[in-house]
Amino acid sequence: MPEFGLLGRSLKHSFSQTYFTQKFHNLDLADHHYELFELATMHELPGLLAAHPNLRGLNVTIPYKEQVWPFLNEVASSAARVGAVNVVEFRADGRLVGHNTDYVGFRESLRHFLGPRPPAGLRALVLGSGGASKAVEVALRDLGIGYWVVSRNPLGHGLTYDDLTPRLVQEHALIINTTPLGTFPDVQECPPLPYAALTPQHYLHDLIYNPTETEFLKRGAAAGAQVKNGFEMLCLQAEAAWQIWQGEVKW
DSSP: OOOEEEEESSTTSHHHHHHHHHHHHHHHTTTTTTEEEOOOOOOOGHHHHOOOTTEEEEEEOTTTTTTTGGOOOOOOOOHHHHHHEEEEEEEESEEEEEEEEEHHHHHHHHHHHOOOOOOOEOOOOOOOOOOOHHHHHHHHHHTTEEEEEOOOOOOOOSSEGGGOOHHHHHHOOEEEOOSOTTOOOOOOOOOOOOOGHHHHHHHHSOOOOOSSSOHHHHHHHHTEEEEEHHHHHHHHHHHHHHHHHSSSOOO
């Protein structure tokens, strides 16, 4: 009975279980199961693995995308590039291999968003400097899009929100929110930008998918900008995880 699951600390609003349960149903895989594994600390992982000998794959979410590394036998290039693991592959020889499909999901979602002919000289602002930001940065580098990372605290190579003048926002047509600001239930929150500087030439991509339209995206749409939430990215990264578990692709 093949078993899959999600590792995290608080998984009440998990999308993964719904996605994979539906996928197993669609593929007529009645013997496949997807569970939620809430761990107080990663030190509980060896016990979890021992109690579930039929595990064939795991998704990993905050705060364990980096803490899971010491428990792995190998890290794929995708995870090494991003610096975080969100998928664990269980090899037939018992080895555990860490991958990252977040950056693949975002990269392909962004390609769909920008279309076949992205604006010439497109530059981006990446709001937030956490784990999700790192996956976005790798995707942007893959696509040849220059960017600045924006965070609350000064960074050696980035900007703070205080640095975001209207002119700077106008010069960066792609703005990506990787922070949790605006996530349900705190839907009134949004990153502190000079929103009045947004134009119909802007593209706003929010990694949040609940709600479907965050305050960040609402303000962008009100200015005539193109907007997109994180739902497609979520589906794409989940599908990439499934391909890894089936041995079809080595991200």
